[in-house]
Amino acid sequence: MLEFQNITKIYESKNKQVVGVDNVSLKINKGDIFGIVGYSGAGKSSLLRCVNLLERPSNGKVLVDGIDLTQLSSSELRTARLKIGMIFQHFYLISQKTVGENIAFALRAAKTPKNEIHKRVKELLAMVGLTDKEDVFPAQLSGGQKQRVGIARALANNPSILLCDEATSALDPKTTLSILKLLKQINEKLGITIVLITHEMNVVKEICNRMAIMQDGKVIEEGAVYDIFAQPIKPLTQEFINSVVSFEIPDEILKDVKGQVIKLLFKGEVAGEGVISDTMQRFDVKGNFLHGTIEYIQERPLGIFVMELQGEKSTVDEAKKYMEQRGAVVEVVKHV
Structure with a gap:
């Protein structure tokens, strides 16, 4: 289980403080596909980056299976991060390396024995449907294929949590659906907990079972996706739902x-x-x-x-x- 306890993230500048995350508490159960929704500046990316302490919270605790990551030593945190995979909107592949080498890079960083790396790369490529792309360079791939490489790389070290930072925002609708279908298959097959941030309610509707709406650094509404779609409470939530299913009568x-x-x-x-x-x-x-x-x-x-x-x-x-x-x-x- 992943749990945020009273997480606050404050950014310091010369003249002022900016509150990115404001006293957020959430529980995300093992095996959930949990969507965090909000407009730009709502705090969702800052909250996501607190999971693996890429952003260290100013206050509060981040618990993974009961262990508070904020209390770990540097070496303990490096080990814990191996079990938290992350995929990004813009892929961040190494252009000079082939698809196979990009995936192998994550395995070498985790000190995987050399004799196990090639076999694991083959397994991951099969999982994301890119068996024939091992020796291809990123420039030769479509956006959807690049994201599949990103997913394979994020899964390299058998994480228990997969973080998705606007993972489909740069993709066309058809490719988005194929990536979401892949993520759902991974969740069901491997039991990985997926935390997905987005501003697109169609993405949440497609694969998430639970969700939270963020505004001004706070979680303003949370619950099962079905229940929130059925009866959204907050005006912002209603606005998001109406972007997918509008019932405004002229x-x-x-x-x-x-x-x-x-x-x-x-x-x-x-x-x-x-x-x-x-x-x-x-x-x-x-x-x-x-x-x-x-x-x-x-x-x-x-x-x-x-x-x-x-x-x-x-x-x-x-x-x-x-x-x-x-x-x-x-x-x-x-x-x-």
Whole structure:
């Protein structure tokens, strides 16, 4: 398990102090794919770099499997860092070395016996789907292939934690999906805990099981990805969710509606049931769909619909109550 306890990181300049991370506490369980989301300057990169003490916290503790890294000696910290892999947005491959040599470099740095290095390089290349690229130089690779080399290098010393610093931000959408699929396979196959920072909610939606939202150095919301997508609390979280699934209804459309506009949320298996059609048949109300979709998060359906209900107020209220009894969350967007 990875745990941050009251982590604060303060950057000193000549005239002022800048708080990069402000008293953050988080628990990331073994095997999690944990997303840390925020805009530039939110503190997410600073927090990530505190994991392996590339940034030493000004205050607080970083615990990996119960061991506080901030209390380790230099030699102990070097050993601990071998179990924390890291991949970057811009790859940072050595251009003068081949793919195989880039991966071998990480193994030599960890003093891996020479007779084991070549075998391990072959294993890692197979894992990331680059078996035929061992003798190729980075300049001959696509962006996605370079990131696969970066992932192989990060996995070289069998880490228990993999840190991803905007690992897909420089990639096109199709390549991003292939890299995320690879990371998920690695997580499932090796049980590695992945901590991923990003400003892209699609990335979190695709592979993360838990997440935290950061703003001004603080964690403002945290929890299961499914739950946060279903019912975001903070305005910033709602803004991020709306970047993936938007349900803003134009004012011009709302001006023309004659009934009550409601937003319906269906979680899990309820999303696939005919709750709305059953309601229309059971009650003397007319329904008009304005917006709707079913998203799949962690392979669980999440249905969100905006619709207009027309009819007698008492009947509309009964219809809403019936949908709530069937498992829907009902929010009134506009009263009659």
